[in-house]
Amino acid sequence: TFRRALRLDHMQSSSTMAATAAAARLRAQGHAVIDLGAGEPDFDTPENIRQAAIQALNEGKTRYTPASGTTELKQAIADYIAHETGTRYPLSSVIVSAGGKQTLFNALVSILNPGDEVIIPAPYWVTFPEIVAFCGGVSVFIPTHEHGFQLTADMIERVLTPRTKVVIVNSPSNPSGVVIAPDAIRQIAELCAARDLWLISDECYYKFVYPPARPFSAASLPPELRERVLVSGSLSKTYAMTGWRIGYALAHPDWIAEMTKVQSHSTSNPTTFAQWAAIEALRGSQASVATMLAEYQARRDWIVPALAALPGARCRQPEGAFYAFPDVSGVLERAGIRDVDFAQRLLEEAHVVVTAGSAFGADGYLRISYANSLENIRRGIENIHALIK
Numbered sequence: 001t002f003r004r005a006l007r008l009d010h011m012q013s014s015s016t017m018a019a020t021a022a023a024a025r026l027r028a029q030g031h032a033v034i035d036l037g038a039g040e041p042d043f044d045t046p047e048n049i050r051q052a053a054i055q056a057l058n059e060g061k062t063r064y065t066p067a068s069g070t071t072e073l074k075q076a077i078a079d080y081i082a083h084e085t086g087t088r089y090p091l092s093s094v095i096v097s098a099g100g101k102q103t104l105f106n107a108l109v110s111i112l113n114p115g116d117e118v119i120i121p122a123p124y125w126v127t128f129p130e131i132v133a134f135c136g137g138v139s140v141f142i143p144t145h146e147h148g149f150q151l152t153a154d155m156i157e158r159v160l161t162p163r164t165k166v167v168i169v170n171s172p173s174n175p176s177g178v179v180i181a182p183d184a185i186r187q188i189a190e191l192c193a194a195r196d197l198w199l200i201s202d203e204c205y206y207k208f209v210y211p212p213a214r215p216f217s218a219a220s221l222p223p224e225l226r227e228r229v230l231v232s233g234s235l236s237k238t239y240a241m242t243g244w245r246i247g248y249a250l251a252h253p254d255w256i257a258e259m260t261k262v263q264s265h266s267t268s269n270p271t272t273f274a275q276w277a278a279i280e281a282l283r284g285s286q287a288s289v290a291t292m293l294a295e296y297q298a299r300r301d302w303i304v305p306a307l308a309a310l311p312g313a314r315c316r317q318p319e320g321a322f323y324a325f326p327d328v329s330g331v332l333e334r335a336g337i338r339d340v341d342f343a344q345r346l347l348e349e350a351h352v353v354v355t356a357g358s359a360f361g362a363d364g365y366l367r368i369s370y371a372n373s374l375e376n377i378r379r380g381i382e383n384i385h386a387l388i389k
């Protein structure tokens with residue numbers, strides 16, 4: 001009989017991917033399913049980026065590259081960050097990986113020893129605690145529901161122990177859409193510097209902030225704070241490039257060197273022609289990003305009041321990312337069910353895919369992605385309304 005490794009005992013499969021699979025089953029049975037579950041842009045990758053990949057293929061850019069990515073792409077990332085934040089990272093501080101997910105995996109595998117504690121604010125992206133579990137680390141969750149999903153240095157200070165090694169922040173947040181104020185991030189970085197901790201700033205939704213909020217990267221922190229910060233970035237959402245698998249990290253060269261070692265013995269380099277397309281994404285016209293952002297904002301402005309108007313629901317306005325995160329505890333209490341049951345019934349009876357808040361460490365909420373057309377969003381909310389009634 002097959003026995004899995006002990007290291008995987010505490011690792012769960014992805015609940016968001018399970019919802020996608022359930023939706024595919026219903027579709028195969030001929031139902032029109034509205035997917036408000038996906039953490040993925042509904043837009044195609046912009047034309048200039050696709051053309052760059054085709055050109056790279058035709059030019060024979062199909063061989064191995066250095067494990068940490070091509071010099072050209074690392075340079076493009078360093079230039080992009082310098083342009084956005086004013087900070088110039090040396091190329092020894094940059095690694096390109098197969099998506100932000102691999103970046104985070106490499107980062108945690110390279111720093112955690114069994115028993116090390118990682119502070120994760122809840123609600124959190126499902127993958128953080130699973131990678132920590134894989135590494136034999138211990139996730140220490142800080143609930144932020146009562147604080148408008150905001151995280152402060154004080155809240156972290158209260159849960160520190162001698163085993164604390166890493167703090168993870170994710171702003172704009174998946175699933176809550178909350179943007180942490182730059183000042184709060186700076187204070188968290190100061191705490192990390194003072195207590196010999198490492199800060200991972202997952203900035204996969206960096207560009208996805210709606211006015212008056214403005215993009216903020218921990219890369220813009222002063223050098224003495226930045227020393228202890230790993231910035232994790234991704235092209236997946238910003239450029240509608242989820243399937244291309246390009247993400248990157250910026251960190252202390254020693255950390256990057258260990259991550260490169262891990263990557264060199266696991267996946268080697270990220271896909272070569274995707275790296276060449278990524279250069280076009282970062283250096284080429286940014287017009288498509290602005291177009292997509294305007295569209296997401298229009299959808300957010302429609303969906304949030306519509307969700308807040310559902311009987312028994314409350315929904316705060318997310319400042320970023322492309323998720324609404326309504327508190328549906330009023331609906332659940334009346335029906336005497338849990339959020340997972342509600343999500344299941346929405347799928348089976350209303351044919352709408354959403355994700356239960358408990359998957360993200362927030363019982364009583366739903367994560368509703370608005371990375372779908374306004375027409376589908378409208379139909380989805382109508383179906384949800386009908387089921388609640």
Ligand code: PLP
Pocket residue numbers: 039098099100101102125170173174202204233234235236242245246247
């Ligand atoms: N971080 C967060 C918070 C995410 O939501 C995601 C994707 O859903 C990622 C990182 C990783 O995305 P990718 O691996 O496609 O770059």
